[in-house]
Amino acid sequence: xxxxxxxxxxxxxxxxxxxxxxxxxxxxxxxxxxxxxxxxxxxxxxxxxxxxxxxxxxxxxxxxxxxxxxxxxxxxxxxxxxxxxxxxxxxxxxxxxxxxxxxxxxxxxxxxxxxxxxxxxxxxxxxxxxxxxxxxxxxxxxxxxxxxxxxxxxxxxxxxxxxxxxxxxxxxxxxxxxxxxxxxxxxxxxxxxxxxxxxxxxxxxxxxxxxxxxxxxxxxxxxxxxxxxxxxxxxxxxxxxxxxxxxxxxxxxxxxxxxxxxxxxxxxxxxxxxxxxxxxxxxxxxxxxxxxxxxxxxxxxxxxxxxxxxxxxxxxxxxxxxxxxxxxxxxx
DNA sequence: CATCGATGTTGAG
DNA sequence: TCAACCTCGATGG
Numbered sequence: 001x002x003x004x005x006x007x008x009x010x011x012x013x014x015x016x017x018x019x020x021x022x023x024x025x026x027x028x029x030x031x032x033x034x035x036x037x038x039x040x041x042x043x044x045x046x047x048x049x050x051x052x053x054x055x056x057x058x059x060x061x062x063x064x065x066x067x068x069x070x071x072x073x074x075x076x077x078x079x080x081x082x083x084x085x086x087x088x089x090x091x092x093x094x095x096x097x098x099x100x101x102x103x104x105x106x107x108x109x110x111x112x113x114x115x116x117x118x119x120x121x122x123x124x125x126x127x128x129x130x131x132x133x134x135x136x137x138x139x140x141x142x143x144x145x146x147x148x149x150x151x152x153x154x155x156x157x158x159x160x161x162x163x164x165x166x167x168x169x170x171x172x173x174x175x176x177x178x179x180x181x182x183x184x185x186x187x188x189x190x191x192x193x194x195x196x197x198x199x200x201x202x203x204x205x206x207x208x209x210x211x212x213x214x215x216x217x218x219x220x221x222x223x224x225x226x227x228x229x230x231x232x233x234x235x236x237x238x239x240x241x242x243x244x245x246x247x248x249x250x251x252x253x254x255x256x257x258x259x260x261x262x263x264x265x266x267x268x269x270x271x272x273x274x275x276x277x278x279x280x281x282x283x284x285x286x287x288x289x290x291x292x293x294x295x296x297x298x299x300x301x302x303x304x305x306x307x308x309x310x311x312x313x314x315x316x317x318x319x320x321x322x323x324x325x326x327x328x329x330x331x332x
Numbered sequence: 333c334a335t336c337g338a339t340g341t342t343g344a345g
Numbered sequence: 346t347c348a349a350c351c352t353c354g355a356t357g358g
Contacts, residue, residue: 005339069350070352071352154351168352169351229338229339
């Protein structure tokens with residue numbers, strides 16, 4: 001799934017295209033009919049992302065909590081204003097919209113996981129994104145509106161100009177403000193939500209107390225928010241840390257280093273939409289990394305391949321039901 | 333066409 | 346530790 005960076009990107013899209021607008025809500029699939037009826041006709045008043053959870057606030061303190069889980073995704077269609085803090089992967093999108101083609105490139109860059117048309121589980125964009133005329137001149141009046149329903153759509157949120165379809169979420173529920181607060185209180189620190197230093201203290205304190213392997217702690221949303229299976233493997237490699245070491249036995253400066261590294265990787269992930277976890281790539285390596293996901297990582301998805309640093313075969317094993325990739329030589 | 337796997341979380345035992 | 350939840354692209358026959 002979408003690790004933490006994707007959810008922050010989605011939240012920014014909602015802020016940009018839905019905040020302050022009245023929405024028509026429906027559940028074409030039929031599994032969220034009552035909830036959709038509650039939301040229908042309300043105005044979006046707030047958007048929050050914490051870890052992999054996203055919260056949309058509507059009139060009168062009614063909140064929608066969405067967790068995409070492993071397979072969930074949001075598909076956006078219609079006229080989409082792109083948040084200027086979300087750059088396209090290759091940096092074509094500038095701070096302003098003066099050059100409409102740049103913006104169009106960014107949005108139509110829909111084939112990859114950095115797509116602005118579909119954020120979530122990797123899948124081909126199947127909705128056409130139409131830009132407003134003044135930014136692209138590409139507006140297509142033949143476009144069907146609202147867009148046809150394709151596949152299983154749990155929730156459709158529709159403004160006059162923008163459509164967001166939610167498919168395959170693990171959680172899609174209405175909450176009261178108290179329930180939202182309780183949900184967030186159970187989550188570990190998120191570098192984009194919490195004060196960085198406070199987050200570091202919380203994370204370090206919890207890890208330093210646990211007998212659980214550090215490789216499991218990084219995947220526990222109560223310990224730290226937003227890290228998933230890719231970032232886990234990569235953070236541990238970058239720290240040259242053995243995943244099996246109990247949290248409380250990991251040197252404290254290593255734990256702090258992992259937190260600080262996560263702060264940086266998350267920021268890059270949100271800005272680029274890519275889980276780029278390798279540094280200082282030469283131009284050729286950078287080109288490869290952008291073209292192929294497997295060329296973007298030190299160890300993730302590289303079982304049996306030689307470690308990029310020492311040449312030892314990368315190992316894959318199951319840790320807490322998830323595949324864990326690591327270099328037994330570098331990570332001692 | 334059937335089966336598998338995937339960037340996740342919860343809760344029961 | 347493990348099953349349940351949920352969707353769809355990739356893979357193989």
